[in-house]
Amino acid sequence: MTDYFRGRRLVYGLILFFITLSGFAQMPVFARYYISDIPGLGWLAQFYVTHAMHYIMAALLLVLGSYAAMDAVLGRKLPSAWQNRVNKGRLTATGWVKVLSLAGLMVTGCVMVVKNLSGVYFPHLLIIFLDLLHLALCMILLGATLYAGIRKRPWIAV
Amino acid sequence: MRSPVSRRQFLKSTVFAAGAAVVGTGPAAAGPGTEEEPLATLIDISRCIGCEECVYACNDANARKFPEPEKPFPTMYPSRVPVEDWSDQRDVTDRLTPYNWLYIQYATGTKDGEEITLTIPRRCMHCQNPPCVKLCPWGAAKQQPSGLSRIDSQLCLGGSKCKDVCPWDIPQRQTGVGLYLDILPAFAGNGVMYKCDRCYDRLEKGEQPACIEACPEQVQVIGRRSEIIALAKERAQEMNGHIYGLDENGGTHTLYVSPVPFDQLTYDTGKGKPHLKPVKDTMADGSNLALALVIAPVAGAAAALGKFYNRIKEEA
Numbered sequence: 164m165t166d167y168f169r170g171r172r173l174v175y176g177l178i179l180f181f182i183t184l185s186g187f188a189q190m191p192v193f194a195r196y197y198i199s200d201i202p203g204l205g206w207l208a209q210f211y212v213t214h215a216m217h218y219i220m221a222a223l224l225l226v227l228g229s230y231a232a233m234d235a236v237l238g239r240k241l242p243s244a245w246q247n248r249v250n251k252g253r254l255t256a257t258g259w260v261k262v263l264s265l266a267g268l269m270v271t272g273c274v275m276v277v278k279n280l281s282g283v284y285f286p287h288l289l290i291i292f293l294d295l296l297h298l299a300l301c302m303i304l305l306g307a308t309l310y311a312g313i314r315k316r317p318w319i320a321v
Numbered sequence: 322m323r324s325p326v327s328r329r330q331f332l333k334s335t336v337f338a339a340g341a342a343v344v345g346t347g348p349a350a351a352g353p354g355t356e357e358e359p360l361a362t363l364i365d366i367s368r369c370i371g372c373e374e375c376v377y378a379c380n381d382a383n384a385r386k387f388p389e390p391e392k393p394f395p396t397m398y399p400s401r402v403p404v405e406d407w408s409d410q411r412d413v414t415d416r417l418t419p420y421n422w423l424y425i426q427y428a429t430g431t432k433d434g435e436e437i438t439l440t441i442p443r444r445c446m447h448c449q450n451p452p453c454v455k456l457c458p459w460g461a462a463k464q465q466p467s468g469l470s471r472i473d474s475q476l477c478l479g480g481s482k483c484k485d486v487c488p489w490d491i492p493q494r495q496t497g498v499g500l501y502l503d504i505l506p507a508f509a510g511n512g513v514m515y516k517c518d519r520c521y522d523r524l525e526k527g528e529q530p531a532c533i534e535a536c537p538e539q540v541q542v543i544g545r546r547s548e549i550i551a552l553a554k555e556r557a558q559e560m561n562g563h564i565y566g567l568d569e570n571g572g573t574h575t576l577y578v579s580p581v582p583f584d585q586l587t588y589d590t591g592k593g594k595p596h597l598k599p600v601k602d603t604m605a606d607g608s609n610l611a612l613a614l615v616i617a618p619v620a621g622a623a624a625a626l627g628k629f630y631n632r633i634k635e636e637a
């Protein structure tokens with residue numbers, strides 16, 4: 164592996180950590196299990212704080228995601244000699260799982276953001292479906308991330 | 322002076338038309354595309370005599386929705402998780418409980434130099450953008466296009482988040498009932514949250530909410546929000562009074578009219594006894610941040626494009 168993606172991997176790691184944390188904070192679990200009692204973590208039980216944080220992290224994730232996607236597309240348009248080795252590679256299996264679950268999270272997440280606007284009435288079953296799908300995709304993403312981390316599977320195989 | 326619109330006339334033009342619309346579309350009424358303006362209620366505090374007829378009517382009309390917990394309750398971990406049991410205190414009417422969705426709050430204030438006592442029917446405000454509904458992580462709470470919000474007792478796990486995010490702490494918990502019993506009662510959930518559902522089932526049948534119908538003083542009126550606002554302003558002008566709920570939490574579907582400014586009222590407040598303070602729009606941050614989510618992908622793509630052109634310039 165080259166260091167080509169190092170910067171964005173670091174940014175992605177930070178976003179993933181905080182978006183997951185603020186996502187799970189949407190469920191009332193951190194106060195029950197004393198986690199928000201740890202000094203400095205009290206904000207985890209403040210729903211409006213974690214809600215705003217989840218939105219901000221989601222915005223950053225969308226910036227990074229569209230940057231990476233655009234970069235990959237444009238990168239392939241450069242003369243072959245200029246291209247980075249990694250850029251020519253293909254997504255691995257775990258890479259696909261992660262990309263698709265991220266895409267799904269972005270779509271379901273954004274639909275829920277629309278749902279949260281004033282005056283928007285979604286059918287009740289759709290809301291439940293979106294919530295559960297968002298949660299399931301989150302689990303798939305975290306599972307694939309963990310697996311790829313342990314088995315040292317990169318996003319892209321050269 | 323009474324409002325020029327007689328109550329009967331008003332109801333004919335609004336509520337029953339609304340009721341018919343809800344009945345007509347059936348369950349689909351919960352879906353988007355129902356362009357009817359939401360309903361709101363006006364509560365004219367100056368007319369209330371504190372007889373509690375509305376409280377008893379609410380309890381009667383909604384008794385079949387009340388929790389029937391089985392005891393003993395499953396032990397919950399960790400031990401800090403509070404057991405909230407109102408099943409032996411079903412008669413309590415001086416605060417909100419899972420068995421009392423409406424109560425009469427006593428307030429004192431000064432009007433024209435005289436001290437007066439006011440009685441204020443208190444229940445869920447039915448916010449225009451209700452955080453209890455929008456932030457429920459399971460979708461157990463729902464808002465209907467008629468503007469009411471309610472909690473589905475079949476789905477609620479009793480985590481109490483709706484109460485934490487409600488500016489008035491309205492929803493009340495009963496331990497020992499609901500879906501959590503079938504999942505992991507020791508480790509997740511704690512019963513079901515209850516609050517005024519604005520008699521959604523009566524509205525569907527074209528009837529008025531029980532508390533409105535039972536009141537001998539016609540304290541409450543239900544109708545389209547714009548009409549209710551107009552009526553509230555008219556009443557406020559007549560009594561040189563004040564309105565609560567126009568902008569509270571971004572606007573609610575319950576408007577109070579009081580002869581005394583709300584910030585000059587002294588009243589009993591605390592657990593199950595909501596305040597009457599100004600409330601900022603709790604969902605506003607989310608709505609504003611939604612714009613950032615629209616800009617974000619454009620910004621990312623623009624950055625990549627910029628990099629691409631710089632690269633070409635460099636190499637050329």
Ligand code: HEM
Nearest residue numbers: 183186187189221268269272273275276294297298301457
């Ligand atoms: C563009 C990306 C995303 C957006 C716009 C977004 C938006 C949201 C919203 C609005 C909610 C609250 C649901 C509600 O309204 O009740 C939520 C919940 C949640 N999010 Fe995200 N999210 C995104 C990405 C992610 C990612 C990447 C993860 C984790 C890896 C995640 C994990 C969660 C979890 C665990 C919850 C709580 C459970 C649930 O309600 O499903 N989200 N998200």
Ligand code: SF4
Nearest residue numbers: 369370372373375536
């Ligand atoms: S029934 Fe009417 S007058 Fe009596 S307490 Fe209720 S709102 Fe007030």
Ligand code: SF4
Nearest residue numbers: 445446448451453487
């Ligand atoms: S007053 Fe509280 S419980 Fe009622 S709709 Fe608003 S946020 Fe929900």
Ligand code: SF4
Nearest residue numbers: 379517519520530532
């Ligand atoms: S609208 Fe119905 S549920 Fe709400 S307080 Fe009145 S009677 Fe009770």
